[in-house]
Amino acid sequence: MPIATVNPANGETLRTYEAMGEEEIERRIQLAEATFRTYRTTAFDKRARLMRKAADILEADQDEIGRVITTEMGKPVKQARAEAAKCAKTMRWYADHAASLLTDEEPAESDVKDSGASRALVRYRPLGPVLAVMPWNFPLWQVIRFAAPALMAGNVGLLKHASNVPQTALYLEDLFHRAGFPEGCFQTLLIGSAAVDGILRDERVRAATLTGSEPAGRAVATTAGEMIKKTVLELGGSDPFVVMPSADVDRAAGVAVTARTQNAGQSCIAAKRFIVHTDVYDAFVERFTEGMKALRVGDPLEEETEVGPLSSEQGLNDVMELVDDAKRSGATVLCGGERPEGPGWYYPPTVLADVTREMRIHREEAFGPVATLYRVADLDEAVLIANDTDFGLSSNVWTRDDADVDRFVRDLEAGGVYVNGMTASHPAFPFGGVKRSGYGRELSGHGIREFCNITTVWHGA
Secondary structure, X not given: OOEEXXXXXXXXXXXXXXXXXXXXXXXXXXXXXXXXXXXXXXXXHHHXXXXXXHHHHXXXXXXXXXXXXXHHHOOOHHHHHHHHHHHHHHHHHHHHHHHHHOOXXXXXXXXXXXXXXXXXXXXXXXXXXXXXEXXXXXXXXXHHHHHHHHHHOOOEEEEEOOOOOHHHHHHHHHHHHHOOOOOOOEEEOOOOHHHHHHHHHOOOOOEEEXXXXXXXXXXXXXXXXXXXXXXXXXXXXXXXXXXXXXXXXXXXXXXXXXXXXXXXXXXXXXXXXXXXXXXXXXXXXXHHHHHHHHOOEOOOOOOOOOEOOOOOHHHHHHHHHHHHHHHHOOOEEEEOOOOOOOOOOOOOOEXXXXXXXXXXXXXXXXXXXXXXXXXEOOHHHHHXXXXXXXXXXXOEEEOOOHHHHHHHHHHOOOOOOEEOOOOOOOOOOOXXXXXXXXXXXXXXXXXXXXXXXXXXXXXXX
């Protein structure tokens, strides 16, 4: 895949880039290793000053970088600006909290004595250069939620970004440079996916994090396993959105529209499977379908646009194949379901009913604005269908019954359960999944400790 900016709204290639050669990759890995030796000893307050400066710059740049994101991957420009603002917030959160999250831990005095020590503690130390393999769908956010904690912990970063967002990738390196971080603290590698394996095998690269597809995650995990290197993987999702009889149906339906179509549905944590109790099924479906039909689809640079194009022609074809397979197998199309005429990789908000286990869209992640509906008779059936997937990233539950909540929190196989609200990441809460959605956690204290050497320090009596 070429490294290029191709406008998804019209298919026009705006800029192309040459992939870095072996000499340049080697130079950058050498620089990362050398920088780490000194940066790892910097004080938290210095790192925090640099991180806050980067946040200020990003906030000031949000209009400019928002337009870049939109022309590279098609996100409506209002959503792109909001992504930049969220990144700045997260950078400040880690600047404020990293020192306390990584402070030395003192075991109980009785355990220290029992171990025969006069003193003992647990200390968090950085690992070294970390390779980040990141996707295009949230081209700032996916990177910052790795970079902010990693840099605050004393690590340095090497970014291999998706090949269709090179301008955003280069902006991120420049952002940390302008903020005053030492040269080599955060570097962008303009490379194809074939170069990742060799970089991960380099002994100077100590760990890796990947957000992306299941095949990409499997490839990185395989190499990292051979090299005995720590990895964090955030892969696909097919999140359930369960609506029970006690739910506020109007509110649930309104949130469901946003949950399915934000970023044109190209989000791992987007609600994708809508599992609705039969008592409220008809009312929910009517409101939800009308909301999907009412969305404004169009030029993502226009402020009023709510749904832009999909990021690539291949992404569009993948969505069309899933919908067409469902239609051939008996699914009912309540709205959308056909590609519109005209340029660009657009697909309309689509609602499919009468979905069965035999359809591909039941088993595979639909990375576009396509919702599938399931009518269930009771809570047991809702849990069964919600868990009937290889993925387990997040989940949404709508109910005002505490017993329902307890059951869903206990039984749903997911890294998050969001009750009466839409799944959304926040720097204070851990983020990640189970099953084929990956392993490890990003954000919160759990995320910053993922790439730390958790060191036991023991002093004899």
